[in-house]
Amino acid sequence: MKLVTFDAGRTGRVGRLDGETIVELDCPSLRAYFELGGRVRETGQTVRLPEARLRAPIVPRKFFHTAGNFREHHEDMARVRWSHPVNKGIVFFQNVDAIIGPEEAIVYPGELTAELDYELEMAIVIGKPGKFFNAEQAVEHIAGYLIFNDVTARDIQRREMEAGVFSFCKAIDTFCPLGPYVVTADEVGDPHDLDMELRVNGQVRQKSSTSRMSVTIPQLVAYHSPQTYSAGDLVTTGTIAGVAASTEDPEANYLKPGDLVEAEIEKLGVLRNRVVAWEDAHGTPPPTKEYWR
DSSP states (O other): OEEEEEEESEEEEEEEEETTEEEEESSSOHHHHHHTTTOOOEEEEEEEGGGSEEOOSOOOSOEEEEESOBHHHHHHHHHTTOSSOOOTTEEEEOOGGGEEOTTOOEEEOGGGOSOEEOOEEEEEEEOSOBOSOOHHHHGGGEEEEEEEEOOEEHHHHHHHHTTTOOOGGGOSTTOEEEEEEEEEHHHHOOTTSOEEEEEETTEEEEEEEGGGBSSOHHHHHHHHGGGOBOTTOEEEOOOOSOOGGGSSOHHHHSOOTTOEEEEEETTTEEEEEEEEEHHHHHSSOOOOOOOOO
């Protein structure tokens, strides 16, 4: 089942996709849907998909980040002598207020960064609350999956990694595209056998498979469980090789205003977002660069 949050007549409606039709569900949010264990009735209202505006499917209480779960990403960055290793085991929280949905703009934050990068990842939806469980038990806590583009300011990230932790570089407003919908675990089947591809202006930049993760999804979900899950929380898998920072000419490949980013994962759809200049988004001069040291 594909679950969406959408606007049509009023904002923040929840539904399931039936072909090109959205069947509305009687709950205030998709997070509430999972909190209710999916025991939600249909309202009887339907909307044609072309007549609706899809929003970020879900805004979790907690958004658990994982870095370095694809060994290929670490090796890619090491090849270009990135300032610090990106090994598995790096974890942190995402800023949920930075979440945007499909077709919404990634706003280039002016002088804050000159190195805006993309990272295709899969996000795991937690359907059942819990804590301190093992990988075998983790399976019953996984409700579904969706696409996540972990937009990152690399110049800020390098400074943060001097302290061994990074967060600000990924948590700036609009840096967290999610969507276009949540696909339930039963419809995805094996989540470790899905093709992944990210394109910028139609050019393939990242291409791999979820089969290349170092840590399995149940192991990953179990690993984060001591931090305590609520229904509707999200866990990310980390990104694959091919980010702009690892290319021969990063400056030419970093995201710029006008770029169209298409993040695609097999069975999970395509998440499209365009990069927009600060002035075009806000009608004001961009924020000045500041350093937090």
